[in-house]
Amino acid sequence: MEYKKFVCMVEEKLNLKLEGGMKASKYSVVKNNGMEKTGMILESDEYNIAPAIYLEEFFEQYQKGMSIDRIVNEILEFYEKVKVEEDYDVSQLSVYENVKKKIAFKLVNTEKNQQMLKEVPHIPLLDLSIVFYILVDVDEKGSATIQIRNEHIEDWDVNVEQLYKDAKLNVKRLIPARLMYMQHVIEKLCDISKTEEKDLLKAKFPPENKEFMYILTNSIHQFGAAVLAYPNILEMASRIIGEDFYLLPSSIHEVILIPKSKSPDLKDLNEMINEVNETQVQEEEVLSDHAYYYEKNTHTLMMGKCLSEI
Structure with missing residues (x-):
């Protein structure tokens, strides 16, 4: 059956x-990296907020033999977990002061998101772009966000520099950065069923080196790679690590930090990133296909010969 x-x-x-x-x-939407996803909106007469439930993974289960009836029941069960039982006052969006303290940002790949970047305010960071959203709500179920578009800042009469200034204050309070030893969290962050990814990491990084590897993300592990642009975060990480380090863009949700003295060479790092992106990371969650480098003494993030002071 066709999708x-x-x-x-x-x-x-x-x-x-x-x-x-x-x-x-x-419901169809173009997500990160130009990927179009299709899902269902389950709308209620009572509330003006409805979650989008995407169907690509359900289709994979259907192709493996799961019945339509069971899929529908699972969708309804999932809806019960994530449904919002209150209205959102959309009039708040018309006044900047009403949303100012809820503005946050994420990182996307510039080349893969050319069309989207024409429609949203953004700030370049090497070959990445900082884009902005309103963090409507966040709890144990996940988060609700609204993408900030060019028409929003025109209505608010603010510029992208003001957005970034306010967002940098907000993210530290709403979704603070988290730096953790990789050996403590790898099985939590990498689905245990993904044995290929775990084997790949073991091959590239012997077990004795994992105590020197770190995961950098945010408190909700959603769009967590954005912590690269948090004020002073990379400087603080360099003090903990004690030297220059490489940054591996695991996905849009987190990055892996490896001290220079414990790392394979750059070619091997890039090959590993490409292999993981191609085999383990959903296309809309890919951030970049190469490593970055942070120079401790100059507080500089770089990619090749491109430099960016944070």
Whole structure:
């Protein structure tokens, strides 16, 4: 069965089961790196916020033999966990002061997001771009965000420099950075079922070296690679590590830090990043295909001969 037909079948089955004025409808969006994803919006007459539930992974399960009825039941169970039972006052978006303290940012690959970057305010950082969003809510279920677009800052009469200034203050309070030993968190951050990725890491980095490797992310592990642009974070990391270090963009959600003295050469690092991106990371979560380098004495993040002071 083709994916489009699968989506239509799920929509039809969902609407047969939904009650109380609820309705399921198809929803498509272009995500990070130009990837289009299709899902379902389960809308209620009571509330003006509805989660988007993407169907690509459900389609994979269907291809492996899972029935449509079971998939629909799993979607409904997931909805019960993530549904929002309150309205969001969209009028707040019209006034900058109402959202000023909820503005945060994430990092995206500049080359892979050319079209999106034409439509949103952004700041370049080497071959990456800092883009902004409103952190509407965050809890143990996840987070709700609104992408900030050019029309927003035009309505607010603010510039991108003001966004960045406010966001740098907010992220330290709302989603602070986390630096952890990799040996303590690798099985939590890398799905235990992904044995290929674990084997690859073991091959490239012997067990005795893992105590010198770190994971850098944020407190919710969502868009956590953005901590690269947090004020003073890389400088603080260099004090803990005690020397220059390489940064491996594991995904848009985190980066791996490796002291220069414990690291393979740059060619091997880049080969590993490319292999992991191609085999283990979803395409919309890829940040970059090469390592970065932080020079402790000059407080400089660099890529090849490109330099960026943080």
